Amino acid sequence: MNKTGKTWVAAAWVLAAALTGCDGHHDMPDTSMKAAHILCAGGETMSYEDCVAQGKEAVAVVFYLNHDENVAGTGYAVYLHDLAPEAFADSLGVAQGTSADLTAHDGNENTFALYDTQDVSSPMAVQVFDMWRYGQSAYVPSVAQMRLLYAAKEYVNPYIEACGGDPLPDDTDDCWYWTSTEVSGQETAKAWLFSMGSGAMQETPKLQAHKVRPIVTLYNEE
Known part of the structure; x- marks a missing residue:
C-alpha cells in the first residue's frame, strides 16, 4: 500500500482505539460491506486488514455501493488485473444486442449478449467468460x-x-478500455472505449x- 493508504489505515486504528479504550465498552464490529472492501476468493467481502489477517485470497476491490432498488445487486467490485487486449468483435456488420x-x-447483460450472438464472435466477451473460477x-x-x-x-487504487x-492507469497511452456498450445507431460497426485517465x-x-477491466456485481447483505 502506498503512503497515503498506510496513513489512512493507521488513522482508522487510532480512532477505533480512542472510541473503545477509555470506558472499556466494545461495540460489535460493523460487518457491512463498504467501498474499498476486498472481495475474496470464497465470495466474502471484508476490510483489507481482515483479508490479510485471515490469509484470504483477494480477487477484487469494492468500488460502488448500490442503494437503487431498480438496479441489481448491492454493489460492484473491480478485478485486480487487466485482461489482455482483444477485439470487441471478430467481424463487422452485425449488431450484437447490447442496449x-x-x-x-x-x-x-451486455456481455452475455455479446457472448451469445450467433453470427459474430466477441473475443473480448469470451475472454471474460473464461476467467472466473469462483462461481460468480x-x-x-x-x-x-x-x-x-x-x-x-x-480511493480504490491503493x-x-x-x-x-x-492500479487503474493515468497514462494517456495505457488508459483506454473497452466498455460493453455499442454505439447507438452504429451498432454493427462501433462500440465505446473509456479512458481511465x-x-x-x-x-x-x-x-x-483493447484492454478490458472486468467487474462483478455483488449480492452481499448490507
Whole structure:
C-alpha cells in the first residue's frame, strides 16, 4: 500500500482505539460491506486488514455501493488485473444486442449478449467468460459502470496495489478500455472505449484490440 493508504489505515486504528479504550465498552464490529472492501476468493467481502489477517485470497476491490432498488445487486467490485487486449468483435456488420444505453448499469447483460450472438464472435466477451473460477460472473462494464469506476479510482487504487493488482492507469497511452456498450445507431460497426485517465469516451471500430477491466456485481447483505 502506498503512503497515503498506510496513513489512512493507521488513522482508522487510532480512532477505533480512542472510541473503545477509555470506558472499556466494545461495540460489535460493523460487518457491512463498504467501498474499498476486498472481495475474496470464497465470495466474502471484508476490510483489507481482515483479508490479510485471515490469509484470504483477494480477487477484487469494492468500488460502488448500490442503494437503487431498480438496479441489481448491492454493489460492484473491480478485478485486480487487466485482461489482455482483444477485439470487441471478430467481424463487422452485425449488431450484437447490447442496449447501447449510455446511462444503464447493464454490463452483465451486455456481455452475455455479446457472448451469445450467433453470427459474430466477441473475443473480448469470451475472454471474460473464461476467467472466473469462483462461481460468480465477471463481465465487461457498461459505459455507466465505467463512469462509476473512474469516479472511485483515487480511493480504490491503493487497495488494488496493496493486493498485488494493476492500479487503474493515468497514462494517456495505457488508459483506454473497452466498455460493453455499442454505439447507438452504429451498432454493427462501433462500440465505446473509456479512458481511465480522463473519463473521456471514444467511439471505436469493433475490430480493434483493447484492454478490458472486468467487474462483478455483488449480492452481499448490507
